[in-house]
Amino acid sequence: MPLFPLGAVLFPGGHLPLQIFEERYLDMVGRCLRKGLPFGVVSLTEGGDVRKRGDAGHAPEIFKSIGTMARITAWQSPHPGLIRIDCVGEQRFQVLGQRKLKHGLWLGDVERLAADQVVAVPDDLVHVAQQLESLIQRMQAEASSPQPLRATTPFAFDDCGWVANRWCELLPLPHAMKQNLLALDSPLVRLELIADFLERG
Template identity: 50%
Template sequence: MAAIPLFPLNTVLFPDGCLSLQIFEVRYLDMVKRCIEHDEQFGVVALVQGEEVRKPGGHETLSAIGTMARIDEWKAPMPGLMHISCVGARRFHITSAELLKHGLWMGDVTDIPPDLQMPIPVDQQVVADMLGSLIRSLQERGIHGNQMPMRPPYRLDDAGWVANRWCELLRINLAQKQLLLSQENPLLRLELVQDVLADHGLLN
């Protein structure tokens, strides 16, 4: 596929996940405007080294695996500032990346096949039940729509979807989240999430 613009961040975007960004650097304002105008996506990749906001003499090292982001809402409250809301799409592997003169990264990427829909194994059902309880609790508190940390449909019977939502919610470091994103087997990803929940004392 053609080279895509990359947005290095100190976060990991998972498929179907939500991401809100405040854009003010010229390199990203131009990128976002092009994506909106042409209905295109950009790639979100975690930073292994470096800062989100470019500094003189700074150096950025990107993770090898990222997720495409689709812009679904945006507003420009003032010149030079945009607020965008994105949804994670397919994952990709970077085969090569180039830093352009104006500071934007472009990458040649190959798609990673989407997770196969797999039912929740009996041994991990408690993980899905806990997520369902959290969603109901938020709804009962009057939290709906874009205020929710995840968006409908709530696929609580799908191992990959449940695993990805927990990956976003859990307070684990960037390297751990990146490892979970890189795991191509959704059942194994769900098992790893269950282990993290247990380690944090969150399982009954």
């Protein structure tokens, strides 16, 4: 699977807009569009979203092994050498091995991780789901268009994983914390940690 290391964390069901202009990613996006395939978003721990040259060539890129598949849902090319794409997060995966092609694109041998089980929000966390619902309603009312939220529908305010993932996207959480939350297999634990953060805030 082609990998896209980013200084961001993509969650299943999340929306990711990207501007593509590097040769390696223009090639990747073209292949994904032609074959209807996803690419993998992995979180950078070293390096930047845009490849830069250092004294000894390109600066290193180091990224986490747990990521999320991204499927392109819309694209446009305003001029040659630039593609704007909208993506939706799908299944989580783990990188088992990786290699870099000559033009800089990473390829990974990946193992798909099980999707979150649908777990009902327990009574003691219902207020967290209600807060999210109120926030989304307010955002939609204030925005000229609900465009930024389109990838999160259909809403599932009774599902621990869905509620936790949306909070992870909306809250100003430290990057490392978002990655740790993504790596959790239990959607209930993920939501409990979000509740703790909200209470402290």
